[in-house]
Amino acid sequence: MHHRRTAVLAAVASVLLGTHALAQTDPLHSWNDGAAKKAIVEFVQTTTTQGSSQFVAPEERIATFDQDGTLWVEHPMYTQVTYCFDRVPAVVRAKPELANVEPFKTVLSGNREAIAKLSMDDLLKILAATLTGMSVDEFRAEATKWLDTTRDPRWKRPYTELTYAPMIELLKYLRANGYKTYIVTGGGQDFVRTYAEPVYGIPPEQVVGTAGGTKYGYDKSGKPFLTKEPRLLLNDNDAGKPEGIHLMIGRRPHAAFGNSTGDRQMLEYTKAGDGARLAMLVLHDDAKREYAYGPVLGLPDTKVGTFTPALYDEAKKQGWIVVSMKDDWKRIFSFEPEWE
């Protein structure tokens, strides 16, 4: 109720103050003027203006975006990892023998300290048990239901509302200029595909992610279906990102956006192409409006998803643009009023 009233007031204020009309004229209106916004606009102009020496043919306009921490919140735990933990009780109900087997026993105990100590190996067992063994249609239905009904504990909103307004504007701005926008995520390809189209305007065929194999078979009535298997085809992190881009897209991106060491090779690969290339890293330095952090919590024994000092140094050296959430973004979330 409170949120709705705020939104109505914001809309009224926006009309009275004329900021709505103003915002419409700038496709990147949630970005403050600064080096990051300037670099984006210059890149788009130089690659899409006929006659420019760095003009890029429309079919070659590919832009790739990491998801967690780049397009939406990844803190304190990747949304998909939360999903997998939440699915454990249902998995154990279906296979009661797992109740006394680790790591399922610990997850069911609800003991946060013990859960935080689970190893990467334990986590992989939980992912395999909760993400495979069902048909792709069953998986899609389960994930969709969970996303519709689960709320982030801090903002009390569905995870799919915790997208960054400036990045949504950037996706639309690039598409309006002929760029094909892709998600290239370390997260599960099937998971992200369940919501990428309504949330980001990115269709399933433009989502590249960590992917397992499927197995074709028939049900009792002879109808064919695909079962998700625990056989990893693509680990779409680190070097897996350019490898995944080659497998799924087959062209080198002209622009790439990330926020962690897992995106380093994707940015390197993008910048190694000829002509104008844009590489950007989102820096989480806004403890008040979102989070300020280095390592991502919730993933044991791993450095996945960290903006390390070494990455910062490489960005400076390679000419990658570092986007400060605190300084470069007028607002963080799409649900926030425009004038905030």
Added chain:
Amino acid sequence: MHHRRTAVLAAVASVLLGTHALAQTDPLHSWNDGAAKKAIVEFVQTTTTQGSSQFVAPEERIATFDQDGTLWVEHPMYTQVTYCFDRVPAVVRAKPELANVEPFKTVLSGNREAIAKLSMDDLLKILAATLTGMSVDEFRAEATKWLDTTRDPRWKRPYTELTYAPMIELLKYLRANGYKTYIVTGGGQDFVRTYAEPVYGIPPEQVVGTAGGTKYGYDKSGKPFLTKEPRLLLNDNDAGKPEGIHLMIGRRPHAAFGNSTGDRQMLEYTKAGDGARLAMLVLHDDAKREYAYGPVLGLPDTKVGTFTPALYDEAKKQGWIVVSMKDDWKRIFSFEPEWE
């Protein structure tokens, strides 16, 4: 010279007789009137007319095409297999120790009888040696050069000109009606991607094929590149086709086109979806203008690429349309005059 003169005469005749203008009004002008053409037009109308009970939203309009034998000639040997055999001398020059190792020794001997007796295992060794171990850029350059300079022995034309005019019209007709067209081929994904855009109007990101892994690394100057590895990720034949469609597209097609048992599961999977679905098989029954055959030659110990009696029976049972090249197609190749 002869061909050029024929083309000019055809153009003149076309203008004089008014057939050119007539042809323009029918997007499927190389198709004879009959059950196949009727089924295509009805499918497109019923799925794209607003208010139709079987209307398909534009983003869901996916059509998948097998390549060899469906979009271009596969006889007497898959073009890519010819490429691999042609590459063997260069591979042996780079690694002279292979000259006395089978199956390379037999290939180098030029003894056609012995070559025809090579096993599937031998063939896989030849594919691995000629398609992997180089960078993706080197591979693309080699394949492009070969396609530009090699001629089909029967038609004395580049292989890329041996595409079926009626199928090219079908691709364009579907795209003009909002369908996204994909190639889903048992052939190598990287190989087909080198020419699919100019030849079929299908961009690399819409080519799904048999795919190996790549490995990300750096050259001496520190520039990143991808090396093709002999590690199979997707065998895009048979059940591998729906599995590949799920991996690379993530949606079930509304229309699928093939010509062999390797396409059976793709057609089944397509037809198992709700609403109007179109499944078609091209039957090679035109010995005069192209070929009439069952099994494809040149692939030892395998039944890949055959239009078997069992497949014909299944097509009839499942409501798949069988396209007779002899009866349904006015002309076969795009290089033939329109009025032939």
